[in-house]
Amino acid sequence: MFDDIKRFETGAPQQLDWFRQLLDGFLNDGDAMDIRAVPRGSFPMINVARSDDAVRVYVFAAGLSPSDLTIDVQDNVLTLRGRRDTLPNSDEDGNARPVFRRERASGEFVRAIALPDGLDAERAEARHAHGVFEIVLPKREELKPRRIEVKAA
Numbered sequence: 001m002f003d004d005i006k007r008f009e010t011g012a013p014q015q016l017d018w019f020r021q022l023l024d025g026f027l028n029d030g031d032a033m034d035i036r037a038v039p040r041g042s043f044p045m046i047n048v049a050r051s052d053d054a055v056r057v058y059v060f061a062a063g064l065s066p067s068d069l070t071i072d073v074q075d076n077v078l079t080l081r082g083r084r085d086t087l088p089n090s091d092e093d094g095n096a097r098p099v100f101r102r103e104r105a106s107g108e109f110v111r112a113i114a115l116p117d118g119l120d121a122e123r124a125e126a127r128h129a130h131g132v133f134e135i136v137l138p139k140r141e142e143l144k145p146r147r148i149e150v151k152a153a
Helices: 003-008 014-026
Strands: 045-050 054-060 069-074 077-084 107-114 125-129 132-138
Antiparallel strands (some): 045 054
8 A cells, every 4th residue: 555655765865975965065154064964863953052151052852851861061072861762653542553654763862062162061051941952051251251441541
């Protein structure tokens, strides 16, 4: 019944890597990273932003609760560890349902993100709302920009 679905498969991901690399050469955004730069299968997806007073890491992890994610900072490396459980593959009566496509990965994960120097890990904070974790790593006071007032002579 579903044999026709197979003809829509695009093949092994490695077969398209050369094309993605070619596109990356034409679509270079400078220092900006986008979805093409993320290793295939990376979970959770992240954004890292820097301001004058802190570095903020946004972790997009729908379906994880705060107790499912462990966040560590050591030697300017932020490490995210956790586990995402498999979705049930049966109906209310316990009957197995066939799966024709599975894009949501499950199991244990670890992500390590290199951070810039000068962050105060002791004052780091993490918040969670609507499947997005926000980790705020303040800069040390001596590294924050400061304005120098010019006095008339």
